[in-house]
Amino acid sequence: MRLVARIRAGDQQAMSELYDRYARVVYPVALRVLQDAAAAEDVLQDVFLQLWRNPDAFDASRGSLAAWLAVISRHRSIDRLRQRRPETDIEDCVIAGGTDLGDETERALLIGKVREALAEMNPDQRKVLELAFFQGLTHTEIAERTGEPLGTVKTRIRSGLQQLRAKFAR
Amino acid sequence: MKTHEQIADDLVLYALDELRGADCQELQEHLETCSSCRRELQQLRGDLGLLALSSSGPQPPARSRERLLRSIATEPRGVSLPQAAPRRSLWAALVPAFAALGLLLIAVLLTRNNTHLRDQLAELGNRNQDQSVQLARLNQELRLLTSPDAVHVSLTPQKAPKQPSGTAIFSPSQKRMMFMASNLAPVPEGRAYELWIIPASGAPIAAGVFKPDEHGNAMMMDHRMPEGVEAKAFAITVEKEEGSDKPTSPIVLMGAVG
Numbered sequence: 001m002r003l004v005a006r007i008r009a010g011d012q013q014a015m016s017e018l019y020d021r022y023a024r025v026v027y028p029v030a031l032r033v034l035q036d037a038a039a040a041e042d043v044l045q046d047v048f049l050q051l052w053r054n055p056d057a058f059d060a061s062r063g064s065l066a067a068w069l070a071v072i073s074r075h076r077s078i079d080r081l082r083q084r085r086p087e088t089d090i091e092d093c094v095i096a097g098g099t100d101l102g103d104e105t106e107r108a109l110l111i112g113k114v115r116e117a118l119a120e121m122n123p124d125q126r127k128v129l130e131l132a133f134f135q136g137l138t139h140t141e142i143a144e145r146t147g148e149p150l151g152t153v154k155t156r157i158r159s160g161l162q163q164l165r166a167k168f169a170r
Numbered sequence: 171m172k173t174h175e176q177i178a179d180d181l182v183l184y185a186l187d188e189l190r191g192a193d194c195q196e197l198q199e200h201l202e203t204c205s206s207c208r209r210e211l212q213q214l215r216g217d218l219g220l221l222a223l224s225s226s227g228p229q230p231p232a233r234s235r236e237r238l239l240r241s242i243a244t245e246p247r248g249v250s251l252p253q254a255a256p257r258r259s260l261w262a263a264l265v266p267a268f269a270a271l272g273l274l275l276i277a278v279l280l281t282r283n284n285t286h287l288r289d290q291l292a293e294l295g296n297r298n299q300d301q302s303v304q305l306a307r308l309n310q311e312l313r314l315l316t317s318p319d320a321v322h323v324s325l326t327p328q329k330a331p332k333q334p335s336g337t338a339i340f341s342p343s344q345k346r347m348m349f350m351a352s353n354l355a356p357v358p359e360g361r362a363y364e365l366w367i368i369p370a371s372g373a374p375i376a377a378g379v380f381k382p383d384e385h386g387n388a389m390m391m392d393h394r395m396p397e398g399v400e401a402k403a404f405a406i407t408v409e410k411e412e413g414s415d416k417p418t419s420p421i422v423l424m425g426a427v428g
Contacts, residue, residue: 117220
């Protein structure tokens with residue numbers, strides 16, 4: 001992954017190219033979680049600065065940079081929402097058949113496919129994924145919110161993710 | 171012991187960054203030994219990546235770009251290079267081979283710690299070869315140094331009396347140390363030299379006893395450094411043969427770290 005290699009070498013120009021390519025991935029996730037443009041902008045800064053400070057946190061051989069940045073953005077947004085310190089480092093973010101998704105067209109195709117998969121999903125299942133991922137509710141909180149048994153919530157999350165995966169399996 | 175089902179649930183929570191405390195630690199330990207769970211975690215993160223990408227769309231405000239570029243321009247590079255081992259002072263009459271040996275050790279340690287290796291797979295092969303050569307050379311030197319018939323010759327100004335000297339080499343990350351000395355005076359029957367680590371705070375810590383050979387040379391190879399001790403200096407004194415808990419005689423040699 002050339003861009004990350006250049007960032008590793010301290011190339012600031014590479015960082016601005018990276019921003020141009022991926023800000024539209026990082027920012028919307030933060031905005032969706034935080035529902036606040038200023039806070040989402042802070043997360044956007046944090047996520048890119050984190051990559052600038054420690055490019056080795058991302059292992060290019062093991063996944064898609066776009067997906068990695070999107071997941072980091074989600075995690076940092078939830079941390080902010082809950083006012084807690086970040087804990088987990090993630091290195092890998094492998095999308096079945098995925099590339100680094102730096103290309104807008106390629107990304108648009110993929111996003112279309114994801115949205116399609118979500119639309120095909122049972123609404124209850126989709127809701128649980130939304131609560132767990134974008135609202136950062138724990139399984140217990142989701143069970144309270146939806147009135148479903150904890151076991152059902154866990155199953156819904158797992159099978160929801162599996163459905164998403166299946167859509168992309170070759 | 172958790173069931174397969176519980177581990178699968180924990181993996182989802184972990185990927186969601188929601189697993190905390192003992193469960194989190196337990197899962198991390200499990201991940202170290204279970205490749206199928208590592209694969210599943212990687213997949214789950216990919217799934218979450220897809221989910222995250224589904225919300226792509228809104229553009230961040232234009233000022234955001236400027237703000238980021240300003241920040242990185244003022245930030246020092248955060249490349250996580252391995253920390254160099256602290257420099258250690260060497261005694262004046264140090265045998266040059268010892269210093270070379272130390273540098274060689276550090277070079278090998280640094281190379282092994284290099285976090286960029288994964289990105290330089292092509293280079294890795296060559297480097298490994300270099301390392302093997304270096305290690306082979308290092309082994310050869312160690313064999314020479316530890317050989318019972320090795321003759322140590324210290325060169326000093328002609329009329330000056332031979333001064334005792336010593337060298338301690340240690341690596342905080344490896345928690346190992348070695349010590350070498352030359353021109354030591356013989357010790358009386360029942361007595362031996364004892365090496366002390368002098369920590370930044372607290373009493374000296376005993377680090378082994380040794381007797382010099384008939385030429386006054388001595389060497390302690392591959393000793394463990396005590397846990398959690400930040401060595402400020404090393405010293406040797408003459409103590410009873412089995413070693414003392416604390417130094418009881420004047421310091422024969424001493425050297426500060428760094």
